[in-house]
Amino acid sequence: MNATERGIREQFPLWDKLVMNGVRSRAGLVHVVVGCGTSVHIADSIAATLNMNGVLARAVPGNEWTRRRDNYVPATIAPHVVALSRSGESTETVAAAEVSRAAGLGLTAFCCAPGSALCHNADEVVLADTHPEEGIVMTASASLMLLMGLRYAGVAVGPETTRAAETLLRAADPLLSEVVAGRSHFVFLGAGALYGVAREGALKLQEMSLSQTEAHHPLEYRHGPISLIDDRSCVIMLYHPDTIGEEAQLARELMAKGARVLGIGGPGDIELPVDGPADVRPLLCLPVLQLLGEYVARQRGLDTLAPRHLTKVVTIA
Structure with missing residues (x-):
């Protein structure tokens, strides 16, 4: 480690x-x-x-x-x-x-x-x-x-949220290698406050593993980006409890086109239940996305302590 x-x-x-x-x-x-x-x-x-x-x-x-x-x-x-x-x-x-x-x-x-x-x-x-x-x-x-x-913002975030995040990471840990195996195109989908975390997941995996990544609002994905989906694709769906039905329908369409779907909080080829209200879900999901980047980098033989072209602090003279 x-x-x-x-x-x-x-x-x-x-x-x-x-x-x-x-x-x-x-x-x-x-x-x-x-x-x-x-x-x-x-x-x-x-x-x-x-x-x-x-x-x-x-x-x-x-x-x-x-x-x-x-x-x-x-x-x-x-x-x-x-x-x-x-x-x-x-x-x-x-x-x-x-x-x-x-x-x-x-x-x-x-x-x-x-x-x-x-x-x-x-x-x-x-x-x-x-x-x-x-x-x-x-x-x-x-x-x-x-x-x-x-x-x-006034959201109550206490020890119970920390424990829920730990539980989710432990549940995800043995599954992540299977999720990313053989995949080279990674898509992160999240609605509302989960969209920023989807973008961060895409960035994290990109800089850690030098992989092709993208992030979108879920239902926007049909409007053009879906053209890239094939059996090289891995989709990480960050389910929003308000729209789980329509997001699950999209997940089924993506799986039918060859993608492997990790459903965090909802359906997918691999599913991870999320124990927490909508307003803390971005925080609960973030460590899983971080670890996902480490697993992809490991499969590609890359050292996440020395990502290419990056420095710890971006300073401009």
Whole structure:
């Protein structure tokens, strides 16, 4: 077991240690959730959760917010900004924080690095200790920032959620090698707040195993992307309890076209039951998607501690 895998399997005690110190979303304010790479995918799930809990929000990549804020929120609106960065030093996220502060906007930072540039530019900070062996690939830190976002939105996430996530990972573990065997095209489908996690699953597997991946809202998949489905395809369906029937129908169509379907929370060639309400499902599913990337990388003989062309912190001179 390498350090990446240990970080995935050993992340759960870190969830239970997270303290929000009273940091909560602002009622009546528009929120913009900013990040880059993994963090912007997590931001997408956080923004959807904020909306579900009555707080108007959207996710924006860091440089987009810096360069063209008025393309995402009208210039007449002064949103509260939530910025996500594991290191607190990612150039684009720090720049987004700096321009937000210069514009007089309030800023909350979710981070794993006290004293970082992002923290210095924030009005308030939520910090978490990530796994000590976490390398370039974001695993425990991604889960922790999603957990911060769910609690920030007012979702009750406690030890029972941690236990449910551990149970789901243990159930998935012996099945993942079978799911990915012989497959080279990977599709992640998720609706609502699960869409950001689907995107993160696709990114995780792509950077860990150098595989062809994509992510979509489930029913959008029929509108063009389904043309790529064949017996090389593996589809990871993150079932939303509100739409399980229509998503199951799509899964059956994909299986009939040759895909192997991992149904997380619903039907598939391999099925994993999910024990938890809809608002915590993104967090419950995320460790399984992280471990899936490690299994594909292992089958391809790749080292997830040294993914090609990547660095732990993206800084631009």
